Amino acid sequence: MDYFTLLYDGFVRVMRPDIFVIMLAAIPFGLVFGIVPGLSGLTALAILLPFIYGMEPLAGLALLLSAHAVVYTGGSVSAILLGIPGSPPNAATVVDGYPMARQGKGGQAMGAALMASGLGGVFGVLVLVAILPVLEPIVLSFGSPETFFLALMGVTFIAVVGEGPMQKGLIAGALGIFLALFGYQSVTSVPRFHFDTDYLLDGFRIIPLALGLFAIPELIALSAKGKSVAQQGSVSNVTFRHVMEGCAAVFTHWWLFLKSSTIGAVVGIVPGVGGETSPFVAYAAAKQSSRTASTYGQGNIEGVIAPESSNNAKEGGALVPTLAFGIPGSTGMALLLGGFLILGLEPGPEFLKEHMDLGVGLAMVVAIANIMAAAVMILLAKYIARLTFVRGHILAPLLLAVVVLGTYASKNNEMDVVYVFIFGALGYLMKELNYSRAPLILGFVLTNSIESYLHISLRSFGPTFFLRPISLLIIALLVLGIAWPSLMRLGNRRKSP
Amino acid sequence: MITRTSVFAIVAALTFVAAPAGAQDAAAFYKGKNITFITPGSPGGGYDTYMREIIPHLEKKTGATVVPVNEPGGGHLLAVNKTYSAKPDGLTILLNDGEASLLGIVLDVAGARYDLAKMNWISRINAEKRLILFTKSSPYKTIKEAAGGKAVIKFGTTGKTDATGLATTMASHALGLNTSIVTGYKGSREFVRAAVQGEVNAISLSESSALRFSKGGRLIPAATLAHERSELFPKVPTVFEQLKISKDKAWYLDFHESFAEIGRSLLTGPGVPADRVAYLRKVFDEILNDKAFAAHMEEKKRPIRYANAATLEKAAKAVLDGLTPERKKELKGIILNKYYK
Numbered sequence: 087m088d089y090f091t092l093l094y095d096g097f098v099r100v101m102r103p104d105i106f107v108i109m110l111a112a113i114p115f116g117l118v119f120g121i122v123p124g125l126s127g128l129t130a131l132a133i134l135l136p137f138i139y140g141m142e143p144l145a146g147l148a149l150l151l152s153a154h155a156v157v158y159t160g161g162s163v164s165a166i167l168l169g170i171p172g173s174p175p176n177a178a179t180v181v182d183g184y185p186m187a188r189q190g191k192g193g194q195a196m197g198a199a200l201m202a203s204g205l206g207g208v209f210g211v212l213v214l215v216a217i218l219p220v221l222e223p224i225v226l227s228f229g230s231p232e233t234f235f236l237a238l239m240g241v242t243f244i245a246v247v248g249e250g251p252m253q254k255g256l257i258a259g260a261l262g263i264f265l266a267l268f269g270y271q272s273v274t275s276v277p278r279f280h281f282d283t284d285y286l287l288d289g290f291r292i293i294p295l296a297l298g299l300f301a302i303p304e305l306i307a308l309s310a311k312g313k314s315v316a317q318q319g320s321v322s323n324v325t326f327r328h329v330m331e332g333c334a335a336v337f338t339h340w341w342l343f344l345k346s347s348t349i350g351a352v353v354g355i356v357p358g359v360g361g362e363t364s365p366f367v368a369y370a371a372a373k374q375s376s377r378t379a380s381t382y383g384q385g386n387i388e389g390v391i392a393p394e395s396s397n398n399a400k401e402g403g404a405l406v407p408t409l410a411f412g413i414p415g416s417t418g419m420a421l422l423l424g425g426f427l428i429l430g431l432e433p434g435p436e437f438l439k440e441h442m443d444l445g446v447g448l449a450m451v452v453a454i455a456n457i458m459a460a461a462v463m464i465l466l467a468k469y470i471a472r473l474t475f476v477r478g479h480i481l482a483p484l485l486l487a488v489v490v491l492g493t494y495a496s497k498n499n500e501m502d503v504v505y506v507f508i509f510g511a512l513g514y515l516m517k518e519l520n521y522s523r524a525p526l527i528l529g530f531v532l533t534n535s536i537e538s539y540l541h542i543s544l545r546s547f548g549p550t551f552f553l554r555p556i557s558l559l560i561i562a563l564l565v566l567g568i569a570w571p572s573l574m575r576l577g578n579r580r581k582s583p
Numbered sequence: 584m585i586t587r588t589s590v591f592a593i594v595a596a597l598t599f600v601a602a603p604a605g606a607q608d609a610a611a612f613y614k615g616k617n618i619t620f621i622t623p624g625s626p627g628g629g630y631d632t633y634m635r636e637i638i639p640h641l642e643k644k645t646g647a648t649v650v651p652v653n654e655p656g657g658g659h660l661l662a663v664n665k666t667y668s669a670k671p672d673g674l675t676i677l678l679n680d681g682e683a684s685l686l687g688i689v690l691d692v693a694g695a696r697y698d699l700a701k702m703n704w705i706s707r708i709n710a711e712k713r714l715i716l717f718t719k720s721s722p723y724k725t726i727k728e729a730a731g732g733k734a735v736i737k738f739g740t741t742g743k744t745d746a747t748g749l750a751t752t753m754a755s756h757a758l759g760l761n762t763s764i765v766t767g768y769k770g771s772r773e774f775v776r777a778a779v780q781g782e783v784n785a786i787s788l789s790e791s792s793a794l795r796f797s798k799g800g801r802l803i804p805a806a807t808l809a810h811e812r813s814e815l816f817p818k819v820p821t822v823f824e825q826l827k828i829s830k831d832k833a834w835y836l837d838f839h840e841s842f843a844e845i846g847r848s849l850l851t852g853p854g855v856p857a858d859r860v861a862y863l864r865k866v867f868d869e870i871l872n873d874k875a876f877a878a879h880m881e882e883k884k885r886p887i888r889y890a891n892a893a894t895l896e897k898a899a900k901a902v903l904d905g906l907t908p909e910r911k912k913e914l915k916g917i918i919l920n921k922y923y924k
Binding site (some may be wrong): 107131132135136150226230269270273274275276277280281284287289376385395411413420421422423424425427428430432434470498504536539541542545546547 | 616625626627628629631632635636642652653655656658661664666693694696719734737741742743744745748763765767768769772773775777779780782783795796798799870882883884905
């Protein structure tokens, strides 16, 4: 069966009235869970999971997937307009999206983010369908050493992600790595630094960390100044034309979009790296190769397009190992896998042989959900962007209530709320001292993968574990990535007389 | 005149009257209350599926509202800690990872803040035998070849103190396998992937997982780690059938089997009034022995393997009571160090 027939069959399979209605119900749900800080895609999936008991497989999975696929689309809105990542991977979007909102360009930033998200999601699906027939050899070529090097590659971007001096970025990244070392360690089965408390037995949680670092400092600033987020422009300045300008920017930066979406899809395909990494990697790669790198962190629209296209593309990629091996490619996919099992399906090599049509149908669900969510949000963007013109003393208390409730709802644990404020104090200090907060999140999400897969690689293959073709290729890319800015500078010097 | 017979008659009558009264009180207590049902599994996983499938039946039988709580983390010990420290009113029930909770005590794992002997066993939902499977890249094809063989077998596990680690170390020690264990995989699916890729060349899996992952001949079931064959693998002989195992070496395999006997079981914390414990046992016995429910779960590939509280208490005692300080020290050495050098 050729590629287009596969796509067409998947499309026809999904275009059933019942599936369509389910998607229509799930998409707003996913968007709201994305927009509200603390309520991540994981919470959305955990809430929806019990509803699929007894449903027909495609319908049940369409409910979960369409909600999950659009969470990051919603999350970009709060990241841009409020400087608070709707879900942790949206933290990379804050770096340039929020300064744009403060400059009164919230409409353009949202347009760019939504278009990049929607098209990125579709890109991820196209990659998935293209490799569905040959999933197994592709997934099998990524073992623990390759996963380790990909995670290591992510770490090298720590210095590049975010605004401010590189040294401070490295310090922030190191702090993220340190915080990730708390709690139960699966390799040794020993809990570290848990101070004999139950909460720390499981280490720090990403939701309180991300919300504390980003939300609390912004809320303090909003309350203290009493002014709105947007410091320039006025409500009447946010027009549909502005939003469409942002959308058009994705097409004028088509190479950046393709590069970032590819990064997202590849990071998603490799289980273990953690899909949360992809927006940071895409952001750093964009900054490293950009001619306007010096304006990153100050409201460069490229800094919005890169993480958002990668963020949604990774979900298509993450479906690859989920379907091929039943190994989730992102944390959301772990819950989706639960959905498969509840519906009596067992993802794995045999699954795709028997249910290829269902696999393609699910890919189509992701694509359609992405397009629909982006379209809805683009239409509403003009009105939502007006939030940035609400005065701080009105907005801050409302947002604080949402942040506290969102954090509590993520695990029903009151200690998470306490830690939001502890990390909030850290975030405030970092902001005041001009330390970028995004590298901290990147260091935090990558540490576990690096530690585990380095251990596995050494135990399985010994000290020469890097002498595998794909590992060597990743190492070459890693070195090239580090050397790229110097090579660019060298090239520019030679060009100039 | 009061005779001994009449005293017995009175006591028996009082017991007869009091027992149903206690049960009635307990039944009345649960009506309209909120029960917190904790599991160490993540949403969508095996533990979670069992919990969520049971909840409607539990609500129907007790008249209570049941609130599911997923408490993964801490090597499955957080959920036990939380149940142990809950208010002793019988409104907190744990669907327990028996092997992890017992190992927490046997190995004095940091963070294990509970005493299983003080907790109340309710019933067992499921327990599975374990199998050893070799990959195509394994230096051995049979367990007979492997026992005493010089080539190293690399086993993949999730951690040192969980079911996969325990089965591997106990089997390796009892059978004299030249084992090296690679820990750190995020779950059985991941070390199955690693086995197929050749990162490791042997794994230990529960019988249902073994059935799932051995399809297509990628993994070869070599032996069942039990005295009786697995119903799912009737053609795969047990280790006892394949090898002559001395009594002292068999102890480690029996020790492992006692662990496996606990399986996925239900518990409440210490200090819960006896009538409520008895009532919960009765309710769960009814749910788990319901034929329609069992058939439904079988269809979901989540079979019910019921055992009552007495059987669980006996199995836990078999693990915990036979542990002298010397034996504990030896087990710690085997489970935590021997195969990680």
